[in-house]
Each structure stands twice: as C-alpha cells, then as structure tokens.
Amino acid sequence: MDDVLKLSGVVKRYGSHEVLRGVDMQVNRGDIYGLVGKNGAGKTTIFKMILGLSEMNDGTVSLFGSTDAKSTREARQKIGFLVGAKFYGYLSAKENLEYYARVKGIPVRQIKKEIERVLEVVGLENSKKPFKSFSLGMTQRLGIANAILGNPELLILDEPTNGLDPQGIADVRHMCKRLRDEYGMTVIVSSHILGELEHTADRFGIVNEGVIVREISQDDLKEKENVIEIAVDDLARAKQVLSENGVHILREVEERSTLEDYYFRLIGGGKE
Amino acid sequence: MIRIMRADLRRILRTKGFHIFNVFLVLFMPIFLLSEDKQTALDKADSFLSMGGILLVSLLAIIKVYSDELHAGTIQGAIGAGIKRDSVVAAKFLSCAIIGIFELGFILLLMFGVMALDDSILFTKNDHLMLVYSCICHYVVFLDCIALSSLVLYASWSVPAAFITDVAVVLLLPAVFSWVDSLLNTVFTELWVKGLVEVAYVSLCNGAFDARLIIAVLVYVILPAYLSAAVFRRKELEL
Numbered sequence: 001m002d003d004v005l006k007l008s009g010v011v012k013r014y015g016s017h018e019v020l021r022g023v024d025m026q027v028n029r030g031d032i033y034g035l036v037g038k039n040g041a042g043k044t045t046i047f048k049m050i051l052g053l054s055e056m057n058d059g060t061v062s063l064f065g066s067t068d069a070k071s072t073r074e075a076r077q078k079i080g081f082l083v084g085a086k087f088y089g090y091l092s093a094k095e096n097l098e099y100y101a102r103v104k105g106i107p108v109r110q111i112k113k114e115i116e117r118v119l120e121v122v123g124l125e126n127s128k129k130p131f132k133s134f135s136l137g138m139t140q141r142l143g144i145a146n147a148i149l150g151n152p153e154l155l156i157l158d159e160p161t162n163g164l165d166p167q168g169i170a171d172v173r174h175m176c177k178r179l180r181d182e183y184g185m186t187v188i189v190s191s192h193i194l195g196e197l198e199h200t201a202d203r204f205g206i207v208n209e210g211v212i213v214r215e216i217s218q219d220d221l222k223e224k225e226n227v228i229e230i231a232v233d234d235l236a237r238a239k240q241v242l243s244e245n246g247v248h249i250l251r252e253v254e255e256r257s258t259l260e261d262y263y264f265r266l267i268g269g270g271k272e
Numbered sequence: 273m274i275r276i277m278r279a280d281l282r283r284i285l286r287t288k289g290f291h292i293f294n295v296f297l298v299l300f301m302p303i304f305l306l307s308e309d310k311q312t313a314l315d316k317a318d319s320f321l322s323m324g325g326i327l328l329v330s331l332l333a334i335i336k337v338y339s340d341e342l343h344a345g346t347i348q349g350a351i352g353a354g355i356k357r358d359s360v361v362a363a364k365f366l367s368c369a370i371i372g373i374f375e376l377g378f379i380l381l382l383m384f385g386v387m388a389l390d391d392s393i394l395f396t397k398n399d400h401l402m403l404v405y406s407c408i409c410h411y412v413v414f415l416d417c418i419a420l421s422s423l424v425l426y427a428s429w430s431v432p433a434a435f436i437t438d439v440a441v442v443l444l445l446p447a448v449f450s451w452v453d454s455l456l457n458t459v460f461t462e463l464w465v466k467g468l469v470e471v472a473y474v475s476l477c478n479g480a481f482d483a484r485l486i487i488a489v490l491v492y493v494i495l496p497a498y499l500s501a502a503v504f505r506r507k508e509l510e511l
Contacts, residue, residue, distance in 0.1 A: 044511055051352035053509040076354035083352075083511045086345040090287060099346070102279035104353050146349075158511070 002029040003062070004154050004186045005050065010059035012045055012210075019045050021210040022059065027154075027188055027203075032176055034201030035190040036263055041207040043190045047083055047158055052076060064153070077104070080152030082143040082160055089132030093124050093142050096131055097149060104150050118145040121175065136163030144172070148179060155179060157189040161196060169193070173200045198259035208267050221257050276350060276363035281370060284336045293332050294378065301382040306390055314399045317383045321376075321410040322466075327442040329375040330417035333368040334438060338422060339431045348509050361426070361501040368418045376407050376414070405476040409469040412488050416465045417441045419496035426504045441465070465492040 005027040012020040020042050027033045037043050048054040049061055052073060060067050063075040087096045094115055101111045119125040122141040127134075134142065140163055147155055157176070161169045173196065179185045191197045197204070198221070205212045257265075284290055305316055341347050341364070350360050383403060417438045425434040449460035449467075461467045468488040475482035 048509070048511060051348075052354075053348055053351055053511065055506070055508075073354050073356065076352060079352065079354075081352055083348070084345065086349050088283065088340060088344045088346065091283065095283070095286060099279045099283050100349060100353075102275050102282070103346075103350050103355065105275050 003027065004029050004031075004064060005188070006060075006062040007046070007049070008060045008062070010046070010049055010061065011057045012042075012049065012054065013057050019210055020049070020056070023049075023207075023210070023212055025205050025212050025215070027186060029186055030180060030184070031203050032180055032187045032189065032201045034197040034204040034259075035188060035207060036194060036197060036204055036259070037190075037207030038267075039192075042210045043207055044083070044158060045210075046207070047081070047156060047190075050156065051079070051081060051083075078153040079156060080147035080149065080154070081156040081158070082140075082147040083156070083158040085131075085139040085143055087131045087139075087142065087146075090130050092130055093119060093127045093134075093145070096142065097146060100146050101149055106150050114149060118149050121145065121148060121178075123171070137165065137168050140164055140168070140172075144175065148183075148185075151183060151185075153185060155185045155187045157187065159191055160189060161191055161193060169196055176200050194260040194263055195258065204259065206263060206266060214266060216262065221259060221262060273355075273359040273363045273366075276355065276360060277367050277370070280337060280363065280367045284367075284371070287336060287340075290332070290336060293328070294375075297375075297379060297382060301379070302386045302389075305383065305386045314402060317403055318406045321379070321406060323443075325376075325379060326410050326414050326417065327439065329372060329379075330368075330414050330421070330438050330442070331435065332375065333371045333414075333418060334421055334425075334431075334434055336371065337364050337367050338425055338434060342425075342429070342431055348511060351509060357505050357507075358501050361422075361497075361504050365418060365422060365497055365500070368422075369415060372411060372414045372418070376411055380404065380407050402477050405473055409473040409476070409485070412469050412485065412493065413442065413465055416488070416492040416496070419493050419500065423496045423500040423503065426500050426507060429507075468492075 003026050005025070007023050007025040010020050010023040011018065023042070023046060025046070035043050035046065045054065049056050050063070061072065063072050064078060066072045066075045088099065091099065097115045097118065098111060101114060102108075106114055116125065119127070122145045124138065124141050124145060127138065131139075131142065140160060144157070144160060147157065157172075160172050164172065176187050176189060177200070180187055187201075189197065189200060191200075201218075203215065203217050206214045206216070304320060347360060351357060380403065384400065420441055421434040421437045424437045425431065428434075446461065446464060446466050449464055452458055453461050462471070465488050468484040472482040472485035472488070
C-alpha cells in the first residue's frame with residue numbers, strides 16, 4: 001500500500017532523557033490513523049518530528065517517499081495540522097486564515113474562496129469577532145479550518161476534540177471521515193478519549209514510553225470473545241450439559257473488545 | 273520568504289497599536305519641535321531620533337513582528353508548512369526593516385512638515401540634507417537593535433529579554449560606555465554602534481563618506497542577524 005508517512009527507528013533525547021526510543025510507524029494513503037497513548041507517552045514529540053519542529057537523534061522520517069532534509073521540508077507543504085491554537089488574538093477568524101493562507105503560498109486570487117470553503121466546513125462562516133473572544137470549541141474549529149486550508153494531502157490533528165461538547169466531538173468524527181472520503185485526505189488523529197477515537201480511526205498506533213508498542217486495525221478489535229465465565233474446554237458441550245441438568249442460560253453475550261479494553265490489556269492499568 | 277513578509281506586514285497594518293503609534297507621533301512631533309528652548313530645530317530633531325525615536329520605533333517593530341508571533345505561536349505554523357527556518361528569520365528581520373523605513377520616513381516627513389509650518393524656524397536646504405543623513409545613520413542603529421534583540425529572542429525565547437536588549441543598545445550601554453570611558457580613558461563609546469554612526473554622520477554632513485558606517489553595518493547588523501539564523505536553525509520549537 002502507498003505509504004504517506006513512515007517513521008523508522010526514530011529516537012529523540014533531551015539530555016539523558018530518551019523521549020522517543022525507536023519509533024516505527026506507518027500511515028498509508030487514505031488511513032484515518034489514531035495515535036493513542038497517555039500524557040507523556042511521546043505523541044506530541046512524534047508530531048514535532050514529523051513537522052520539523054525538533055531534530056531527531058536517530059532514525060528516519062519518510063514523508064510522501066521523501067527522506068532527505070530538503071525534499072522532506074518541501075513535502076511538508078502537503079501537510080495541514082492542528083496542534084494547539086496558534087492564532088493572533090486581535091484578528092478575526094477570516095483574518096487569521098488569510099495570514100496562514102499567504103504563509104502557505106495559496107494563490108492570492110484563491111484565498112477568499114478557500115477561506116469561505118474551510119469556514120463552512122467547520123461551521124464558522126458567520127464569525128466576525130476577534131480570536132481572543134473565541135470559546136474553546138470555536139478555537140478548535142478554527143484550528144481545524146486552518147489545518148485543511150489549501151486542501152492538504154495529510155492532516156495531523158492533535159487532540160482535536162479537546163474542549164468540545166458531545167456534539168462538537170461527533171462533528172469532528174464526521175469531519176475526519178468526510179475529509180478522507182470527499183477530499184481524499186489521510187488523517188492522523190490523537191486523542192485521550194479512546195472510545196471516541198475508536199469510532200473515528202480505522203488504524204491505531206499505541207504509544208507507550210516513547211515507542212509504538214503495537215499498530216492495530218479495526219479488524220483486531222472485532223475479535224469475538226465468548227464470556228460465559230465458567231472454565232470449560234468445550235463450550236457447546238458445556239451448554240448442553242448445563243441444559244440437560246436443568247440450568248438455564250439466561251443470556252449469552254458476544255462481547256467485542258473496545259479500543260480502551262485492548263489498550264489497557266496491552267499497556268496495563270485500567271479505567272478509573 | 274516574501275510571502276511571510278507580505279502576510280506579516282498586512283497583519284501589522286490591521287493592528288490598532290500600529291496606528292495609535294503613528295497618531296501619537298503626529299500629535300507629539302509639533303509639540304516637541306516647536307517648544308521653546310535653546311536647541312535649534314535640527315538639533316531637536318536629531319536628539320529626538322537619538323534618544324527616544326529609534327527606541328520607540330524598534331520597540332514597535334519587535335512587538336508587532338516578534339512578540340505577537342511568539343504569543344500566538346504562529347512561527348511553528350510556518351515551519352510546519354515547510355518554510356525554511358533561515359527564510360523565517362530573514363522574513364522577520366526584513367519585515368522589521370521595512371517598518372523601520374516606513375516609520376523613519378514618516379518621522380522625517382513630519383519634521384519637515386512642522387518646520388515648514390513655523391516661520392520662526394530657520395531651516396535651510398542643507399539642514400534638510402543633514403536631517404536625511406541623521407535618519408540614515410539612525411536607521412543603522414535601529415537595524416542593530418532589531419538584529420541583537422532577535423538574536424537574544426531566538427536564544428532565550430523571551431520577549432522581555434529582547435526588550436531589555438533593545439533598551440540596552442540605545443540607552444544603557446552608551447551611558448555605561450561613556451561612564452567607563454571617562455573613568456578609565458578608554459574608547460568604548462566610539463567603538464559601539466552609536467559612536468560609529470555619529471562619526472559617520474559628522475563626516476556625511478561635511479560631504480565625506482566614512483567607512484565606519486560600513487563597519488557598523490557589518491559588525492552590528494549583519495553579524496548578529498547571521499547568528500540569529502544560526503541559533504534558530506537548531507532551536508527546539510514547542511507545540
């Protein structure tokens with residue numbers, strides 16, 4: 001499959017502290033890739049490596065097949081990203097997007113139309129007030145609008161549902177799918193809300209202590225588990241025996257693992 | 273690089289602070305130049321640039337180009353969009369340089385305008401030329417303020433440190449050097465950027481070009497600007 005992003009053995013140290021310990025990760029074209037991990041696991045550092053905001057100590061980052069510094073930098077022009085709210089407080093949504101549109105090199109004649117398009121996608125088309133008076137939800141929406149400005153091929157969304165209400169969270173989920181299905185974007189999304197991410201992404205990278213311990217797909221979550229909690233070797237026979245002995249099985253549940261279950265089984269810990 | 277400059281300058285033109293600053297100049301300049309004291313109008317104009325004008329313009333440029341940027345975190349946006357780090361540094365510096373040209377040109381026009389309105393001020397054609405020379409020389413000091421402040425800012429990622437550097441270049445260090453020179457009979461004042469451009473200014477007024485202006489540009493503008501780029505190239509940027 002055509003890989004858009006590939007990290008091989010990426011190591012990042014701050015002094016003696018190793019934040020990334022050989023990250024291997026592959027995102028294919030058309031994926032919605034969920035990056036899962038607790039705070040400090042290394043998710044944001046991975047994004048910093050991809051975006052060229054930090055130098056790695058070892059390993060390679062391949063972006064759209066480019067690995068050398070110059071072509072990787074050029075390939076970054078195909079990336080849109082939401083990592084925090086990076087906007088000027090005194091400018092409106094449109095003015096902020098105009099600033100970024102110019103920085104990204106979108107042709108001047110197309111800027112107005114492009115800004116209207118992305119604001120419509122995130123539902124901020126009528127906003128006229130300055131950014132400093134935005135709610136957290138509006139901030140996230142504007143961040144997403146900026147990320148999709150210029151129709152990037154790869155979209156990186158770091159905690160896009162932070163501060164959003166349930167409706168906003170659902171909107172982000174639909175937006176990710178819409179951007180992939182309608183615009184052909186590949187999406188990498190990180191979130192603490194595993195249940196939400198499970199419904200958004202189709203592949204997942206589970207980060208723990210600076211490494212991606214497992215890459216899984218939705219199919220891996222669909223493995224069925226029979227949860228009749230008795231120790232038997234032969235389930236059908238067990239049911240038959242139970243039935244013959246007058247024990248009624250009230251309920252038989254086919255339980256599906258959630259991403260959260262899978263994550264905690266792999267990493268340890270548990271739900272609070 | 274050009275697209276960052278364009279985006280920056282358009283953004284700055286939209287800020288209230290930029291326009292308030294210029295309104296302040298329009299109100300202040302006549303009061304300052306027309307107030308009665310022993311100095312001639314030309315001396316007043318020169319001392320305005322030397323003491324406060326350059327500091328105000330450089331602070332305006334640092335606030336609008338660098339401080340706003342750091343607060344908003346938009347520099348990461350440019351790097352993430354595939355812009356070369358050297359281009360970002362160059363674009364920011366050149367944006368400041370353009371603001372400096374605009375503001376010094378505006379100040380110069382205001383000075384000419386105020387003096388033309390007042391018949392009591394004797395202002396010869398030669399005085400006009402000397403005022404232009406003064407602005408050119410002070411522009412070098414302005415560029416030095418920007419270059420050194422941006423170097424400190426990229427190294428420390430601290431806006432207050434950049435402001436302190438700016439004030440030090442224009443006011444504190446010349447005062448300290450002057451005090452040390454008088455105490456120890458040294459020539460620090462003459463070697464500092466302000467000393468170099470003052471000598472060059474006197475030479476220009478006498479119809480000669482002094483190479484110390486070139487030395488001031490190379491040592492106090494080009495070198496720190498180059499070091500800024502070198503520092504920023506290896507800077508870890510937070511998200």
